Amino acid sequence: AQSVTQLGSHVSVSEGALVLLRCNYSSSVPPYLFWYVQYPNQGLQLLLKYTTGATLVKGINGFEAEFKKSETSFHLTKPSAHMSDAAEYFCAVALSTGNQFYFGTGTSLTVIP
Amino acid sequence: NAGVMQNPRHLVRRRGQEARLRCSPVKGHSHVYWYRQLPEEGLKFMVYLQKENIIDESGMPKERFSAEFPKEGPSILRIQQVVRGDSAAYFCASSPRDFYSEQYFGPGTRLTVT
Numbered sequence: 001a002q003s004v005t006q007l008g009s010h011v012s013v014s015e016g017a018l019v020l021l022r023c024n025y026s027s028s029v030p031p032y033l034f035w036y037v038q039y040p041n042q043g044l045q046l047l048l049k050y051t052t053g054a055t056l057v058k059g060i061n062g063f064e065a066e067f068k069k070s071e072t073s074f075h076l077t078k079p080s081a082h083m084s085d086a087a088e089y090f091c092a093v094a095l096s097t098g099n100q101f102y103f104g105t106g107t108s109l110t111v112i113p
Numbered sequence: 114n115a116g117v118m119q120n121p122r123h124l125v126r127r128r129g130q131e132a133r134l135r136c137s138p139v140k141g142h143s144h145v146y147w148y149r150q151l152p153e154e155g156l157k158f159m160v161y162l163q164k165e166n167i168i169d170e171s172g173m174p175k176e177r178f179s180a181e182f183p184k185e186g187p188s189i190l191r192i193q194q195v196v197r198g199d200s201a202a203y204f205c206a207s208s209p210r211d212f213y214s215e216q217y218f219g220p221g222t223r224l225t226v227t
Contacts, residue, residue, distance in 0.1 A: 004155075006155075009153075036218075041220065041221075042220050042221075043116075043117065043119075043204055043206075043218030043219045043220045043221055044156075044204070044206075044218040045218070046215050046216070046217075049215070090155060090156065092156075100158045100161075100169065100171070100172065101146075101148075101156075101158055101216070102158070103148075103155035103156040103157070103158075104155050105153070105154055105155040106155050
């Protein structure tokens with residue numbers, strides 16, 4: 001069975017500090033991995049995705065994530081948090097053999113001034 | 114370019130009524146996906162449609178729920194005889210090509226069943 005686990009439903013960081021949002025997945029076939037951000041009362045916006053190739057993926061707004069197959073992880077990072085980064089972040093996995101996206105339960109990021 | 118449009122943004126229905134949620138994909142996109150988000154939970158896949166075809170409805174409840182994406186017009190998610198447990202945010206996404214191209218999400222419809 002496929003699943004996505006996001007450790008920490010709430011993360012708080014100080015403005016300017018490192019942001020680290022964790023995502024682990026389980027998949028029986030090579031996965032495609034995504035991070036989405038959701039601002040209040042809005043739909044999800046794609047931050048970045050990994051399909052094939054380079055395992056370090058850069059996205060919008062200074063975010064990046066690294067696919068680590070041995071750890072089945074796809075953690076999201078940003079070197080320096082900004083107030084505008086406060087939002088809900090979702091990790092998702094899609095399988096090369098299916099039609100579904102599987103979403104994690106989300107991590108709410110709070111940025112403290 | 115207009116993004117994915119969903120209407121209504123908020124919908125209140127009494128138990129037993131029908132709810133119709135509409136989704137207009139990005140112009141030129143022929144793939145539509147519906148997701149449900151319950152409080153404190155992530156998005157759950159419901160159905161994947163292409164024009165006039167249901168590709169994957171494995172996430173749809175077997176009863177009361179149906180979806181369509183006609184040749185002309187928006188995609189419709191229909192919930193018959195709503196119950197309180199149907200209260201959730203329903204998101205539509207569209208993509209231009211296959212499943213692995215980026216999915217563009219709409220703002221969602223928040224359904225409240227009283």
